[in-house]
Amino acid sequence: MTSAADAQALVPAEFRELVGDHGKSPWNPSRTATGRVLNPLPAPERCACGRPVEIFHHLQVYGREFSDWPWMYRCEPCDASVGMHPFTSIPLGTLATKALRETRKACKQPFELLWQTGRMDRAAAYGGLARHLRIPVEECHFGWFDAETCQRARDWAVKSLRGQPA
Ligand SMILES: [Zn+2]
Incomplete structure (x- = not known):
């Protein structure tokens, strides 16, 4: 101790x-x-x-x-x-400039609407996005994405919100 x-x-x-x-x-x-x-x-x-x-x-x-x-x-x-994750020294994602932090935030918004509006549940939203991005769902976090991946995630979420096949 x-x-x-x-x-x-x-x-x-x-x-x-x-x-x-x-x-x-x-x-x-x-x-x-x-x-x-x-x-x-x-x-x-x-x-x-x-x-x-x-x-x-x-x-x-x-x-x-x-x-x-x-x-x-x-x-x-x-x-x-x-x-950092609360009460740990584990980073929430990768180091990001102000521009990347803003891109992540903006691109996450339409994605969050997917489950906040009940169009799909949160797990299904992450699963669908991971499949679209061809990454393991464990790695599917906006805090881990670069700017290009953020845009691809945003585009997928916007299409999904409109009910269009991604
Ligand atoms: Zn630096």
């Missing part, structure tokens, strides 16, 4: 003030939460620009916390970033 003091010692000094009352941080994540993440991606180490990726807290980037787990991987000069 590690004591709270030992766990705190794992946290780089400049981040210690930012750790929540639960004491968990990307440096001493929750084992339960970590074990629950299916198909975890490795932590990004290097940005496409060649610089090392670092951990940031929301307060450092946005000046406020946007979730209960306000941590992210980031290349500061590029503003390329990705969040």
